[in-house]
Structures are given as structure tokens and as C-alpha cells.
Amino acid sequence: MKTLSDRQQRILSFIRDFLEEKDYPPTIRDILKACQISSTSVVDYNLDVLEREGYIRRDAEVSRGIELQDRRRRRERLVPVPVIGRIAAGEPIPVPAPDNWSMLAAAEVVELSQELTRGQEKVYALRVKGTSLVDALIDDGDIVLMQYVTAAENGELVAVWLKAEGEVTLKRFYREPGRIRLQPANSQMQPIYAEPANVEVQGKVIAVVRQLG
């Protein structure tokens, strides 16, 4: 990647500013005026250089057919995550049905990088209420990122739906002979034992986010 000329850098940053303001790319003549160039062919020439050097991508014969490469890369790393409610001991989670996943209406949406969600699909978020998870280093008010799964490995922190009781809690999951042990992360609380038929896994915790004052 060669070093850009002064004029090329000005063009590049103008395109960036233009996109920031308008959300669509400038025309060649927009660039011409902004960078005080006297001919469209000069702009065309320098845009070709910028494309050859990998800074932009051009679509031939298309008005405003300019795309910033780093902008595209950044956009592709982002995932919108719906925050769909709160969780606390004894309160049900309104877990979305897995079918209408894309169109769910969440009051809050957090955009996170794919590094955080590990590129997983079916990710949602819950706000934790109470200190029942302090031993899992999860505090009151934390946001837990959940992935929708229906099966869990031993020791994983999962949201489980207890059918008979009609409630959902966040516990560590252990499959034992003839029963399932749901271990609270808080050591002062007792484990819950449940029959396998009564337990429905609704998701596992894949990340924790906390904001401090």
C-alpha cells in the first residue's frame, strides 16, 4: 500500500465526511468542488488510484458508486442484540419464540461486535435483577448475553424453564442420575433438584456486560 498524495488524502477524508453527514456517497463533481479540483477527470483518475490501493471500491457507470472499504468491514462486524427483559429468581423470562426471531420488537437494542457474540445466531440479552449470581461474578443490574439453545452441557450457566412451577431462573446446569441439579451461583442458596421432564433449557449465557457509575 503506497503512500497517498496530499490530494488523495483530502479526497478520502472528504468522502468519509460526506458519508458521515448524508449517508450516501458523493458524486465525482461533489468531490471536485470540495477538493478544489478543476476537472472531473482528475477526480476520476485519483479515485482509480484509491481503488487500486484498496481504500475504496468503485462500481463502474454507477452514480455515487463509491464505497469505503473500512466502512464495509466495520459494518459487517456488528450484530444487533435485543434486550428483551429482566431476570430474577422466580420471575419468568419472556424468551422469544425461535421462529419469528428477526422481527421481534424489543424495547432496547444493543449493537455488539461479532467478537462478543462469537458470531452466533439467536442471541438475546437479559438484565439481571438481584444478587443471586454474585458467585458467578454477575452483579445486580448486569446485562447477560444469552444464546438460544435447547440443550446444555454440565456446568454451563443456563436459563431454565421449570414447567410445573411456571418460572424461569438462571442457574448452573448439572445432569445427575435420574434428576437435574440446578446450582445457584450464589453459595448461600441451596441447589434445586428437578425431573428432566420438568426442565426446559431456554438459553445459555455467553457474555456478561456491566456498567459502573
Next chain:
Amino acid sequence: MKTLSDRQQRILSFIRDFLEEKDYPPTIRDILKACQISSTSVVDYNLDVLEREGYIRRDAEVSRGIELQDRRRRRERLVPVPVIGRIAAGEPIPVPAPDNWSMLAAAEVVELSQELTRGQEKVYALRVKGTSLVDALIDDGDIVLMQYVTAAENGELVAVWLKAEGEVTLKRFYREPGRIRLQPANSQMQPIYAEPANVEVQGKVIAVVRQLG
């Protein structure tokens, strides 16, 4: 906000898909072909409706002058945060100089919503090494979001630079008569006492992010 007609919804989602793929808006005739409309005036008509209803914004007499409103809102809520290194007891943090903030080259960048960073400027991130912060509910491997500040309130979790020792640690900050107490979050560790002249605050923790296996 009235309910959109079938055709208007198709137009809206086509614009969205087009932007997703190309990163610049479609022309009226692009929409015409994609939505099987037989006249440009019909597209124009429906775009006007979409603008009146607040879904898009149009720039008059400008090719591809269409902007999705939610796209703009989303973009403005995002902030790129550089992950600039690791922190552990006895290791220095490479805190960036506050002057060349915008142009720093970080190995890793996390994009976060402004809700997370609280819209603050000068935010960076550190990866935590070791369990010295377990009592602050911060685990080994967690990412702490830091805001660059040079002064701290009592009790805040801050990164401090000990000039004489030439090292940086993450501790709770307490100003005491004639000295500063740096309290480890881990209760098994002893506090450090330092002279005020020897202490330089380099940032405070504003959020914690953890990924689980």
C-alpha cells in the same frame, strides 16, 4: 405513523437490502425494477409517502438521495473503542496520549453502543489478566472499559500509574490524609499506600465485559 401498504413495505425492505449489499442507496429505477413497478412516478409517489411517515429522508434533485432513518439513528449510537492492551498487577498499561487519540492504531477494536460508553469521549479498553479483581466481580480475561480521566472520586475503580515503581495497577481509589490508599478488589490482598505526588490516575472503569466459553 400509519400502516404501510404492501408495496411500500417491499420498497422499504429493498432499500435496506440494497444498502446492506452496496453501501449506497438505490436509484428510483433500481427500486422500479426490483419491486416490479411500471413507472418511476409510482416509486416517487411511494417514496414521498415513506418520507412523510418518517421511514426515510429524501434529498430533492439528488441521485440516490435516500436515507434510512433508523440506519442513521443506529449509526449515531455506535462508538469504536480500541482495546489497547492487558492489565495485571505490576504491569504497565500503554495508555495512549490524549492528544493523538483519534488516530491511534489498536490491534483490536470493539464497537459499542453509546449506552455502554455513556456517550463519553476518550474511552479505551483493557483485558484483565489474573484474579486480583474478583471481589469487584471482575474475572481473569474480562475486558474493562476505561475512560481517560486524570482525577478520581473516592471509591472509584481506577487505573493508577505509580511513578516511582514504574508500574500501573487497577485499584479502588481512596484519598486519605497525607496519602492515597489503593485498595485491591481482592480481599486477600493488602492495600497499597502511596504519596499523592507519586500517583497519577490514568482512567476509571466505566464498564466490564466478559465472554464465557
Next chain:
DNA sequence: TGCGTTATAGAACAGGCGTTCGAAACATGA
């Protein structure tokens, strides 16, 4: 039935816009 509103359609206009070509200025290096 008549009337205003909404939605669709076709066509044409005028300026927008990317492209191309010839020429010249400029820098680089043998």
C-alpha cells in the same frame, strides 16, 4: 350518483453524472 383522495401508469424534459480523449505540465531517472 357525484366527488375528493389515493394509487398506478406512461411519457417526456432537463439537468446530473460517469466516462473518454487529446494535450500539457511535472517529476524521475538513465
Next chain:
DNA sequence: TCATGTTTCGAACGCCTGTTCTATAACGCA
């Protein structure tokens, strides 16, 4: 100094593109 490649310039071509005008239904409402 000459040759070569880079960069700039002005102008013109021709398709692209938003706009506008007129016409035609479809629909609700009185």
C-alpha cells in the same frame, strides 16, 4: 538531455436519474 511515467486539465459525449404532467382506475363517503 532525452525518455518515461505520473498527474492535471478542459471539453465533449451520452446515458442516468429525479421531476413533472396528464390520464386512468379504485375506493370511501355523502
